[in-house]
Amino acid sequence: MDKDRKLIIAGNWKMNKTVAEALDLVKGLKRDLSQVKEVDIVVCPPYTALSDVSREIIDSNLRLGAQNMSEQSVGAYTGEIAAEFLKEFLVRYVILGHSERRQYQEESDALISQKAATAHAASLKPIICVGEKLEDREADRTQAVVEGQLTGSLAGLNADQMLETIIAYEPVWAIGTGKTASSDQAQEVHAFIRSKLEQLFDASVAKQVRIQYGGSVKPANARELMSQPDVDGALVGGASLDVRNFSDIVTNSI
Ligand code: 13P
Numbered sequence: 001m002d003k004d005r006k007l008i009i010a011g012n013w014k015m016n017k018t019v020a021e022a023l024d025l026v027k028g029l030k031r032d033l034s035q036v037k038e039v040d041i042v043v044c045p046p047y048t049a050l051s052d053v054s055r056e057i058i059d060s061n062l063r064l065g066a067q068n069m070s071e072q073s074v075g076a077y078t079g080e081i082a083a084e085f086l087k088e089f090l091v092r093y094v095i096l097g098h099s100e101r102r103q104y105q106e107e108s109d110a111l112i113s114q115k116a117a118t119a120h121a122a123s124l125k126p127i128i129c130v131g132e133k134l135e136d137r138e139a140d141r142t143q144a145v146v147e148g149q150l151t152g153s154l155a156g157l158n159a160d161q162m163l164e165t166i167i168a169y170e171p172v173w174a175i176g177t178g179k180t181a182s183s184d185q186a187q188e189v190h191a192f193i194r195s196k197l198e199q200l201f202d203a204s205v206a207k208q209v210r211i212q213y214g215g216s217v218k219p220a221n222a223r224e225l226m227s228q229p230d231v232d233g234a235l236v237g238g239a240s241l242d243v244r245n246f247s248d249i250v251t252n253s254i
Helices: 019-033 047-057 083-088 099-104 109-121 134-138 142-153 159-163 183-200 203-208 219-226 243-253
Strands: 007-012 039-044 062-066 093-096 125-130 166-169 211-214 233-236
Touching (some): 007 211, 007 243, 019 062, 039 093, 039 243, 093 109, 109 159, 125 142, 134 142, 159 203, 166 183, 183 203, 219 233, 219 243, 233 243
Parallel strands (some): 007 233, 093 125
């Protein structure tokens, strides 16, 4: 598929996989995906598996991401994980503002923008998640919600930082439900996000930033989604927990 932007497909394992299970999964991915050069492939295990997975993939084309981090750099924040600690394990990407954290930990756009600044200060690339709930879509508020999330969570980033940031559009109603946004629905919101990036930054930034789609991505729908002009990759939940499914998503997307 011909796009100026390199595809980036990330597996968000969420709260799944013991260390042993994580190693099994990445060994399989290494085996099946070693020849893939067209896609940036990222795995985001739970913190407890970062060290072992990092060692396992060090000489491979797989890259490491984390699922969250603290907005603080160090100090008395019990239970939190600092960007610098992630760097020790050669983590390059960090998912910020996933809808599950927005919902269960009540993360706000303001907090997400602080986390994004902290990530950039440590040269980690944030994957910033946005997306509307079902009631927003039904009330025709998708664009207003996504616009608010983008404006709030990207506040304070400069153009250079934005170029090192990835946006993940994940309609909440499509996460873990088996209901994928149709490729037209995804494309419409992705194009809207790109137009907002042009307003917030400039046309050149908007053209270069990669926008992933997330929400029930599977081997069967990956190609169609990735063929949309503004869809530059995927953030995969459930299907990233299985070697065959995740490998097929990557290879079907090329
Ligand atoms: P599913 O692929 O399980 O729908 O999850 C999507 C997601 O939340 C990825 O971050």
